[in-house]
Amino acid sequence: MTIFGFGWEIMTNETNYQDRQWLDPDAEPFIQLRGVTKQFGSFTAVKGVDLDIYKGELFSLLGGSGCGKTTLLRMLAGFETPTSGTIYIDGMAMNDVPPYERPVNMMFQSYALFPHMTVESNVAYGLKRDGVKKSEIAERVDAMLSMVELSDFAKRKPHQLSGGQRQRVALARALVKRPKVLLLDEPLVALDKRLREQTQFELMNIQDKLGVTFIVVTHDQEEAMTLSTRIAVMDQGQFMQIGTPTEIYEYPETKLIANFIGSVNMFEGRVVSNDDDHMLVDSVETACRFELGAVAKAEKGAKLWVAVRPEKISMSTTAPQSVGTNQIKGTVHDIGYLGNMSIYRIQLDQNGSSEGGSLVEVTVPNQVRPKDGKHAIDWDDEVYLSWHPESSVALFR
Amino acid sequence: MMTPDADNKANIQSTHSSSVAGVGSRITELFFNKIHEKWRSIVVAIPFIWLLVFFLAPFFIVFKISIAESLIASPPFSSLFDWTEEGVITVRVIFDSFLYLVEDELYLDTYLTSIRISSISTLICLLLGYPIAYAIIKSPDTTRHILLLMVILPFWTSFLLRVYAWMGLLADQGTINDLLIWLGIIDKPIRLLYSHFAVYVGIVYTYIPFMILPLYANMEKLDMTLHEAAADLGAKPMSTFFTVTLPLTLPGIIAGSLLVFIPATGEYVIPDLLGGGNVSMIGKVLYNEFNANHDWPVASAVAIALLLALVVPMMIYQHVQSKEGVS
Numbered sequence: 001m002t003i004f005g006f007g008w009e010i011m012t013n014e015t016n017y018q019d020r021q022w023l024d025p026d027a028e029p030f031i032q033l034r035g036v037t038k039q040f041g042s043f044t045a046v047k048g049v050d051l052d053i054y055k056g057e058l059f060s061l062l063g064g065s066g067c068g069k070t071t072l073l074r075m076l077a078g079f080e081t082p083t084s085g086t087i088y089i090d091g092m093a094m095n096d097v098p099p100y101e102r103p104v105n106m107m108f109q110s111y112a113l114f115p116h117m118t119v120e121s122n123v124a125y126g127l128k129r130d131g132v133k134k135s136e137i138a139e140r141v142d143a144m145l146s147m148v149e150l151s152d153f154a155k156r157k158p159h160q161l162s163g164g165q166r167q168r169v170a171l172a173r174a175l176v177k178r179p180k181v182l183l184l185d186e187p188l189v190a191l192d193k194r195l196r197e198q199t200q201f202e203l204m205n206i207q208d209k210l211g212v213t214f215i216v217v218t219h220d221q222e223e224a225m226t227l228s229t230r231i232a233v234m235d236q237g238q239f240m241q242i243g244t245p246t247e248i249y250e251y252p253e254t255k256l257i258a259n260f261i262g263s264v265n266m267f268e269g270r271v272v273s274n275d276d277d278h279m280l281v282d283s284v285e286t287a288c289r290f291e292l293g294a295v296a297k298a299e300k301g302a303k304l305w306v307a308v309r310p311e312k313i314s315m316s317t318t319a320p321q322s323v324g325t326n327q328i329k330g331t332v333h334d335i336g337y338l339g340n341m342s343i344y345r346i347q348l349d350q351n352g353s354s355e356g357g358s359l360v361e362v363t364v365p366n367q368v369r370p371k372d373g374k375h376a377i378d379w380d381d382e383v384y385l386s387w388h389p390e391s392s393v394a395l396f397r
Numbered sequence: 398m399m400t401p402d403a404d405n406k407a408n409i410q411s412t413h414s415s416s417v418a419g420v421g422s423r424i425t426e427l428f429f430n431k432i433h434e435k436w437r438s439i440v441v442a443i444p445f446i447w448l449l450v451f452f453l454a455p456f457f458i459v460f461k462i463s464i465a466e467s468l469i470a471s472p473p474f475s476s477l478f479d480w481t482e483e484g485v486i487t488v489r490v491i492f493d494s495f496l497y498l499v500e501d502e503l504y505l506d507t508y509l510t511s512i513r514i515s516s517i518s519t520l521i522c523l524l525l526g527y528p529i530a531y532a533i534i535k536s537p538d539t540t541r542h543i544l545l546l547m548v549i550l551p552f553w554t555s556f557l558l559r560v561y562a563w564m565g566l567l568a569d570q571g572t573i574n575d576l577l578i579w580l581g582i583i584d585k586p587i588r589l590l591y592s593h594f595a596v597y598v599g600i601v602y603t604y605i606p607f608m609i610l611p612l613y614a615n616m617e618k619l620d621m622t623l624h625e626a627a628a629d630l631g632a633k634p635m636s637t638f639f640t641v642t643l644p645l646t647l648p649g650i651i652a653g654s655l656l657v658f659i660p661a662t663g664e665y666v667i668p669d670l671l672g673g674g675n676v677s678m679i680g681k682v683l684y685n686e687f688n689a690n691h692d693w694p695v696a697s698a699v700a701i702a703l704l705l706a707l708v709v710p711m712m713i714y715q716h717v718q719s720k721e722g723v724s
Contacts, residue, residue: 077625078628079628099628100628100630100631104629105630108625110620110622112620112625112626113626115645116645125630125640126630129630129631129636130631177630
């Protein structure tokens with residue numbers, strides 16, 4: 001695995017690993033997956049994955065539908081048994097432990113609240129099964145309901161609640177047992193956008209307060225970015241990359257990841273020179289020379305892709321004073337006005353003409369209002385794009 | 398042809414165009430609404446009229462006979478209303494038949510036997526039918542349809558024929574006894590036919606689809622993730638069954654039980670053919686009163702009393718259902 005500059009800095013400068021236990025070589029992972037494979041008939045849902053998750057993490061499994069993330073979560077809960085490999089929770093092998101004896105609780109995507117029970121009974125259900133004393137059950141249920149602000153709804157049945165309230169009942173029901181690990185299957189998918197944002201922060205607060213390890217399955221990259229300490233991006237039953245939201249976004253390891261998280265511009269090129277502090281890349285397509293910060297070893301002539309995020313590119317109507325690296329010229333082809341910012345699609349000049357060149361996406365914060373329906377940089381304007389060498393990433397696959 | 402979109406546009410235009418056209422369209426709209434409302438009441442009225450004519454009317458006729466006096470005449474009962482010569486109507490209500498039901502222990506005994514046999518049969522149907530329905534739900538799609546078909550399959554043969562088939566199986570020289578003797582388990586035939594056992598076999602065999610089908614319909618709606626949720630919260634399989642599955646399938650259990658219990662209580666063919674003279678159920682008594690004794694008023698009283706005995710559990714069920722609907 002390649003560790004980029006950002007990661008190295010942390011390793012050398014930080015001695016306190018409290019929030020970043022995965023960097024501490026002495027830290028004991030709380031959950032370990034070793035060569036876990038799950039097959040359904042001839043279909044392999046999860047292909048021999050290894051994973052370490054540490055205590056108190058808010059870990060996200062991110063991927064499209066059918067990538068194996070839900071299967072992995074269900075194996076952690078005990079609803080599916082791995083075809084091969086072992087799952088350890090708190091040092092104990094879980095393969096032969098049935099769901100009702102695991103120290104984990106799950107919040108289901110559909111919430112799976114018992115429709116014939118009141119909110120109170122739903123939350124108390126797990127404690128009753130454990131034979132907790134009646135007085136203690138009442139106390140803990142009350143405390144949990146007040147935490148999720150549902151004390152007034154204790155006597156209601158699930159169908160008398162709104163979607164957001166049901167979600168909170170499901171959360172309370174899973175947390176009241178004080179599990180070591182809370183599994184959340186698409187916890188916010190059934191909520192509308194506003195409620196989703198609010199709940200995201202609530203979830204983070206609760207996780208912070210209780211110190212429970214959260215494992216979240218989601219297909220929503222924005223959700224994963226805001227919630228998680230670390231994200232594992234999954235595709236076809238395997239992890240493509242595991243890292244902090246910043247690492248995944250700023251230092252994607254493959255083209256697939258770069259495309260999956262946010263949008264990105266990619267230019268194919270070949271290495272011209274690779275020194276200790278910078279690398280030069282020539283791109284035939286754009287007839288342009290790119291400069292990148294020091295990265296992995298790449299031999300001269302090696303084929304690679306230079307990836308730049310749309311917000312890292314600065315755009316100007318005036319030509320740069322000197323000709324340098326990371327400069328391309330094009331014409332505004334499209335403007336997407338989003339209010340807070342605008343997305344520009346720039347058609348690059350190709351062999352001196354602006355016809356048929358590839359499109360580059362640039363996002364610009366709207367610091368100035370458009371005047372008389374005209375943007376500061378408008379349709380068909382000729383623009384010059386440039387970016388800092390440290391802002392782009394070299395991708396080899 | 399107009400696409401739905403174009404149709405919409407046309408509608409919008411008509412409301413925006415001159416007021417005359419607007420009023421015109423509103424009138425047609427009202428007209429169609431009226432028709433629509435009427436239709437709804439017509440559709441609802443048809444089954445009600447049907448029930449009124451073919452259920453309520455015979456009920457009152459039977460009730461009328463039950464409060465009449467038995468006569469050797471045609472019809473063999475006294476009429477309710479009589480015109481005296483002075484042109485006054487006299488109404489004769491005689492509760493002798495009902496009193497007779499209470500006085501003669503035979504009737505009470507038969508009622509109790511009937512209710513006992515049908516209750517036990519219902520219980521057996523439930524204990525057998527519940528796991529069957531659950532297994533059908535749990536089986537993969539293709540097998541599920543075949544299994545469901547097999548539950549309904551017996552209905553394709555005449556009920557009477559199937560009961561006769563059971564007579565052949567259970568008789569002293571029947572298939573089951575022959576098989577047991579051939580296997581060396583018994584030396585001489587054991588009495589299977591013309592016993593309570595045979596009646597139970599017949600009733601359970603005949604009515605078990607009526608238990609399985611409502612249970613199946615109920616379980617089909619059951620959210621299987623609830624079972625996972627229960628397991629996740631620490632419930633062992635047994636505990637999950639009693640705290641989640643059973644309460645949620647209760648409506649199916651009640652519906653199935655009533656569908657078995659009610660017809661089984663009044664069953665005539667099965668106790669007559671499989672029980673012979675050894676099992677007397679109320680259906681048989683009723684038949685005898687009508688055909689052998691020609692005592693129509695007593696027979697009618699037996700029928701009315703049976704109806705009341707069966708309506709009570711139905712009302713309880715209705716009450717429970719409506720309460721569930723409210724909560």
